[in-house]
Every structure is written in structure tokens, then in C-alpha cells.
Amino acid sequence: MQTTSLPGSKVSACILCEMLSLTQLPGTVAVITSDGRMIVGTLKGFDQTINLILDESHERVFSSSQGVEQVVLGLYIVRGDNVAVIGEIDEETDSALDLGNIRAEPLNSVAH
Amino acid sequence: MLWLALWFPPGLWPTASGPRFPGLAHSPSLLFFKSLVGKDVVVELKNDLSVCEILHSVDQYLNIKLTDISVTDPEKYPHILSVKNCFIRGSVVHYVQLPAHEVDMQLLQNVARKETLQQKQ
Numbered sequence A: 001m002q003t004t005s006l007p008g009s010k011v012s013a014c015i016l017c018e019m020l021s022l023t024q025l026p027g028t029v030a031v032i033t034s035d036g037r038m039i040v041g042t043l044k045g046f047d048q049t050i051n052l053i054l055d056e057s058h059e060r061v062f063s064s065s066q067g068v069e070q071v072v073l074g075l076y077i078v079r080g081d082n083v084a085v086i087g088e089i090d091e092e093t094d095s096a097l098d099l100g101n102i103r104a105e106p107l108n109s110v111a112h
Numbered sequence B: 001m002l003w004l005a006l007w008f009p010p011g012l013w014p015t016a017s018g019p020r021f022p023g024l025a026h027s028p029s030l031l032f033f034k035s036l037v038g039k040d041v042v043v044e045l046k047n048d049l050s051v052c053e054i055l056h057s058v059d060q061y062l063n064i065k066l067t068d069i070s071v072t073d074p075e076k077y078p079h080i081l082s083v084k085n086c087f088i089r090g091s092v093v094h095y096v097q098l099p100a101h102e103v104d105m106q107l108l109q110n111v112a113r114k115e116t117l118q119q120k121q
Helices: A015-022 A091-096 B002-007 B028-034 B105-120
Strands: A028-033 A038-046 A052-061 A069-078 A083-089 B040-045 B050-058 B064-071 B083-088 B093-097
Touching: A028 A052, A038 A069, A083 A091, B028 B050, B028 B105, B040 B064, B050 B083
Parallel strands: none
Antiparallel strands: A028 A038, A028 A083, A038 A052, A052 A069, A083 B083, B040 B050, B040 B093, B050 B064, B064 B083
């Protein structure tokens, strides 16, 4: 299945399009939202304002007292205003991670 | 003319040369960032995450694409350990730390001056 970008954007395509065209699909991505949440899923679509469609997504909840908790979310649309970072996940490195043993503070939100 | 009011928020009314959008492709600060493509930079985000990497590309909204990233403090931020390339939305960037020897200060000052003059016009 192809990742689609919505038609009608007259301004020249943003580099998100460039980034996605270079990855091998289906691409698992980690999205960090403006409130500090981390959502991992398959990027199925996006547009000029960075609204995203994520399939098979789950949220990784980090805590300093217990290991990473994964909350299954399913099919999500994330509004572009709330997206901070989109990272391509390297499958090998990710499967080698021992999520149960990672202790970390949750990320901050981008508010000042 | 009423339909125009629905499309263009105040401050972006069409001028004789066409609608003005912030961060036009030819803006001097965009050209400055484009000159830094391929260099190592450290991007500090508004959520305090600092990422050290090679600047791959920049677009008109100053969104940044980075390759070969490494988090400056992986103990504190193990969240994106498995990410090597990422796209950062321009609105969440706090600072971009530049390598001092790569920056031509005279050029940068001229660029900043030009941009201020352009904005005043």
C-alpha cells in the first residue's frame, strides 16, 4: 500500500514528502507529539500541514519507576499542529531494545 | 470580495505580486539554512530534547530533516534510540546550534539586515 499525500497543495512539496519517498514502505515511524507523548505506528498518509494517518499505532508510555508500557491505539489521525518530531524507526534496533528495562522521565510538552 | 475574506486571514491579504505567505522559498533565512545542509548541527527542541545530527534538508516552513541522529543525553532521553533519521516540525525548534567555523559572520549579518529591510517594506 502506498503512502498518499493529498492533492491540491500549490506550494512546493515539503521535505516530509522527500523523506517518505526515500524510505522502504511500509515504514514504521515514531511520532513525538507536542504534549510529549510518543506514538509508534505505520505512516499511511500525510499532507502539507503534517496531519498524519497512522495505522497499527501504539503509545509508548515511559516512566521512571517501571518499564515502558505500550498502549494499543489502532488507526489514528494526528493533527499536524500537535506533531513535533517524526522519526523513522530502524526495525533491528527497535526489536533489540528491552522496553521492560528502560526507565525514563516522560518527555516534556513544547509549551513555554 | 467577501469570499476572499474567508480564505485570507488578516496580515496575508493578497498584494499586487500575489498572496504573501510567511517563509517564502526565497527568504534569506531559508537560504542560510540551505547553506548548512550536510553540516553537523545540534537542534534543541522546545520540549528540551536535544538531538545531534547532520542537517539533510530544510523547507520553507523551516521544518528540518536530519540524518544519522544521536541524542545528546541518551540516559535522560532513551525514547528515540531506534530512530536514525527524523523530520522535525519547524514550530517546535527552540535553537539550532551551528558549527562556528562553518558560519560566515559577515554573510549572516548581511542576510539578517536584508531580511529586516524586506520586512519593513
